[in-house]
Each structure stands twice: as structure tokens, then as C-alpha cells.
Amino acid sequence: MFITPKFLISCILTGFLFISLNTFGQTLPPSQPDPPKNWHVLDLKADGYYGISLVQAYQFISGLKSKPVIVGVIDSGIDTLQKDLQGVLWVNPKEKPGNGKDDDHNGYTDDVHGWDFLGGPGGKADFSETEEEVREYHRLKGKYLSLTAETAENKKEYAYWANVKTEYDSTVTKARIETSQLSPIMNAMVETSGYIRHALNLKANQTFTKADVEHLQTTNDTLLEVKNLWVIAFSDEVSTSTNVKVLKELSEYMAKLNNSINPDLEARKRIVGDDPNILDHKPYGNNILKYNDASHGTEVAGLIGAIRNNDYGIDGVADNVKLMAIKAIPIGDEYDKDEVSAIHYAVDNGAKVINMSFGKKISPHKEWVDEAFKYAAAHDVLLVLAAGNDNKDVDAKPDYPNDTFADGSATDADNVINVGASGLKADENLAAAFSNYGQKNVDLFAPGVKITSTDSDAETITDDGTSFSAPIVTGIAALILEYYPDLSARQVKQAIMESATPLKGTMVLKPGTKEKVDFTTLSKSGGIVNARKALEIASKMKGERKK
Numbered sequence: 001m002f003i004t005p006k007f008l009i010s011c012i013l014t015g016f017l018f019i020s021l022n023t024f025g026q027t028l029p030p031s032q033p034d035p036p037k038n039w040h041v042l043d044l045k046a047d048g049y050y051g052i053s054l055v056q057a058y059q060f061i062s063g064l065k066s067k068p069v070i071v072g073v074i075d076s077g078i079d080t081l082q083k084d085l086q087g088v089l090w091v092n093p094k095e096k097p098g099n100g101k102d103d104d105h106n107g108y109t110d111d112v113h114g115w116d117f118l119g120g121p122g123g124k125a126d127f128s129e130t131e132e133e134v135r136e137y138h139r140l141k142g143k144y145l146s147l148t149a150e151t152a153e154n155k156k157e158y159a160y161w162a163n164v165k166t167e168y169d170s171t172v173t174k175a176r177i178e179t180s181q182l183s184p185i186m187n188a189m190v191e192t193s194g195y196i197r198h199a200l201n202l203k204a205n206q207t208f209t210k211a212d213v214e215h216l217q218t219t220n221d222t223l224l225e226v227k228n229l230w231v232i233a234f235s236d237e238v239s240t241s242t243n244v245k246v247l248k249e250l251s252e253y254m255a256k257l258n259n260s261i262n263p264d265l266e267a268r269k270r271i272v273g274d275d276p277n278i279l280d281h282k283p284y285g286n287n288i289l290k291y292n293d294a295s296h297g298t299e300v301a302g303l304i305g306a307i308r309n310n311d312y313g314i315d316g317v318a319d320n321v322k323l324m325a326i327k328a329i330p331i332g333d334e335y336d337k338d339e340v341s342a343i344h345y346a347v348d349n350g351a352k353v354i355n356m357s358f359g360k361k362i363s364p365h366k367e368w369v370d371e372a373f374k375y376a377a378a379h380d381v382l383l384v385l386a387a388g389n390d391n392k393d394v395d396a397k398p399d400y401p402n403d404t405f406a407d408g409s410a411t412d413a414d415n416v417i418n419v420g421a422s423g424l425k426a427d428e429n430l431a432a433a434f435s436n437y438g439q440k441n442v443d444l445f446a447p448g449v450k451i452t453s454t455d456s457d458a459e460t461i462t463d464d465g466t467s468f469s470a471p472i473v474t475g476i477a478a479l480i481l482e483y484y485p486d487l488s489a490r491q492v493k494q495a496i497m498e499s500a501t502p503l504k505g506t507m508v509l510k511p512g513t514k515e516k517v518d519f520t521t522l523s524k525s526g527g528i529v530n531a532r533k534a535l536e537i538a539s540k541m542k543g544e545r546k547k
Helices: 006-020 053-058 132-142 156-199 210-215 221-233 243-261 268-270 295-306 336-348 366-377 464-484 487-497 529-541
Strands: 069-075 114-116 321-327 351-354 382-386 415-423 444-447 451-455 458-463 507-509 516-518
Touching: 006 295, 053 366, 069 221, 069 295, 069 336, 069 464, 114 336, 132 156, 156 221, 156 243, 210 221, 243 444, 295 451, 295 458, 295 464, 321 464, 336 351, 336 366, 351 464, 366 382, 366 451, 382 464, 382 487, 415 487, 444 464, 464 487, 464 529, 487 529
Parallel strands: 069 321, 069 351, 114 321, 351 382, 382 415, 415 444
Antiparallel strands: 451 458, 507 516
């Protein structure tokens, strides 16, 4: 599941209340200036932004030779035509493009740049799904809805069902409330777009930006109400963000809410054709990597390895990577089977680091995913996870996937890094308000607020989320392996963890609250990743990677 646009929804609901109360005398929050679009790679001491010190990192390795590193990107797919990704996409050396044959006999026909585990015949893809708790509720309700803990024969499965039902009830209740709140607001925003365009002398097909709205001067009461609504809807966006982006995110979010209330439970079978509750390792899917939902995966890929110094788009963190696109994450929750298939595919095709910017509340086949994590570990592959965007303590209430294995064999795997999202400055907002946290289960933080990256069908886009913190860490991991290829996944994790200096005494707002806590209480390392320090630590290690 990708980042839920919580701030967008919160701002729009707040804006609607503001307009409904007709509080013209109330002062809107002042607009914050845009940060540099590359703030996440800057240095705190040199630039004033709590980035990863990437310039200093490249100075440290200046003059050294690098080796290419294959990075698996398990996500929503990638726009393989994005200019900033040309030349850095992985190319299957044993596959002949477009001949309709499985040249390398790996079970995947024409998998030139990767594979789509959500794909089906006829070029279709199951890219719009519901939450796992919704799927599981409908799968199990016939068996357990009329039973109790006392009458159920299988106590373990009933306990699982009880958890599923609790999550389902919460999800569906929230979806119904927010749908009723957002539907009239969505309609109002679509209708009022015309007012703004007219006031700005724009054509019907032209977009307007946050800056356009903020600079709009009017004494007309109706237009002022419209302006205030849009100002608040734009409030967490950068100045170049457009009305199309805001409406697209709101529309997608409402579609997701509707899919919780009225789920299409046959989509998977109808489109992909497999049974997601049977793991037989038989190939399924197709080789189409770009659909309408490819923006998220393209953003993630760009942060890891977009072409550097080409005067276009952004500069990725790593300078010598090959990005393997693996589509397995829909709008909604991913299937455990697809996670497993995607990890195995990446490992089997040579990935040394895998980025996993997704997560969910329920994992019906966690033992399958645990096995895939162990498979990656056995092949010395590093997994980098996004911690999630529900501002919750994942020590108390876990997100999935995670490296606390169901069989008790591990609670903190050597080849797994779980990443929270940090803010721009060394102030009380250093921990992003949406980020999950946990002193045991979140390893460290990385920039995740107003992060600019490549976009599908466009130059750049700016978004928030641990989804974008994780690939920044993935990029650092790849950079380490480029220049120190003898290091094992365990050693790369160690270097990255030790680069995050514990920020003891730095008091920040605990995500989702007004309570101030020491930053070190929010993750295992207690700090923020630093590329320069990670490379220096890595340079002093004796490699233990098996040849």
C-alpha cells in the first residue's frame, strides 16, 4: 500500500469546515517556502537541511572505480521511457526483446527490464485492489462469523479471524465516514476549479498551481471562499503543485475507500487468473511494466538511480546501478504471494539490493514472506523496507512485511533495514508527522518530506512518505556496493546503521501527536542515515561476501 494522502485529506476536510463556517476573519496558516528540490541529499552543516550529505559522499570516493549493482524495485511498475531512467534500467542479458519467447527459460517471456506479477492476458493488470483485511474478512466470514472463541475448533485460526474482523470493521467504518465527508468536497473542488481558472484568465484545459491561488487577489466573497478552500487543499504541497495533482490524489483515495466498502473480490481471478492463496511457484503475470499507477514506482526508482548530472529531472543517489522493475504492488494492499514471487525473481536475476516501499496491516501467509526474506539472506541480498505512514508504533502494532519471523528464528534479520521518514530541519518536526516508528523495529530514519523525484510521463513530482525514505537508503546501499563490492549485505546494513548518529537530546514531536520525545526513542539507531559516514565506515571493513 502506498502512502495515504493523509495531509491532503486532513487539509481538505479542514478547508471545508473553514468555508462552511464562513470564517473570513480567520487567518489561514502562512504558506511555507519550497525547500530545494534536492534537499534530501544536502548536508546539515553546509546547507542547513538534514539531508544525507551526498556531495560529501562523492568527494570521499572521488577517484575510485565502481562496479554496477543490480537493484530490484518491487513497486507499482516503472515508466521505462522516462528520460531520467534511460540507460540505468536493468536489461536481462539472456532475453531477446519482443520475440514472444522465453529465451532464458526462467518462466517469464520477454522479461527484458523485469516482470509484472499483477498482469494478465491481453495486457491487463490487477492494479486496483482493496486492503488485505477486507479480502480476508470475506474469505473467512462464512466459516467464522457465527462462531465464538469457545465454539471454534481451530483456536489459532479463530484468533487470526478475530484480528481480521477488528481491522475490517475499523477500515470499513473509516471508509464510510470519509466517503460521506469527501464526496461533496470532491464535487465542490471539481466545480470550483472553473472559478479559479476564470479568475486567472486560464483556458479550460489549463492547470493552476498552489502559487497561482495564493497570489490571487479578490474582494468577491464567493471567490474568496473558493480561494480559501484551494489554499488549504494545497497547504502541504510545494508551490508548483497543480490542481490536477490534488484532484488525482483525492480521486484515487476515494476510489480506494469505495473499494473497501464495495470490493471487487473477483478482480484477481478475472485478470491475473491465479489463486493468491496457493504458492506453487508457477510463473504468472506479464511483461508490461507501465500502467496508470506507475508514478509511485517511477518516483522510487528515480531516487535510487536517476541519471546524475544530465541537467534533467533529478540526480539519483547511486551512480552505477541497473534498476530491475518488478510490478507487484497495486493501489490497495499487495498479496503475500506477489511479494514472495517478486523477491525470488529479483534474487534469481542478480539483484543485490531490493527496495520494498509498501506495507499492510494483515499478512495471511507470513510464513511464505519469511521464507522469501530468508531466501534473500541466503543469497546475500539486502532488503530495504518503508516503515509505513500511519504514525504508529510498530513495536506495539506491527506492519507487514517485517523481519520478526513467525517461526521465531529471527526478530531482526541481518539483511533487512526498516526506514522511517525524517523532515527537513533539525527541529521539533524532524520526525515526519506521518511516519511509523519503533525503537525495536524501525532501524533508522531518512528524508521523507517534500521529496522530489522522477515521475511517470513528466519530469518531476514532489511527495511525502516513507515510500521515498526507503529508496534513499537503498541508493546509499547500492553506492556502497558499487565501490566496496566485497562487502556482504550484513556489512552494508552495519555501515548504514552506524552512519546514523544517535540524536540524543534532540526533542521532536512524536508522529501523530503533540507530545515531545527524544528522537532516539523512535528507532533502533536513534539517528538519520548519512551517505558520507556510511561510505567511510564501509571503507574500513574487510569484505566477507562469498564469491
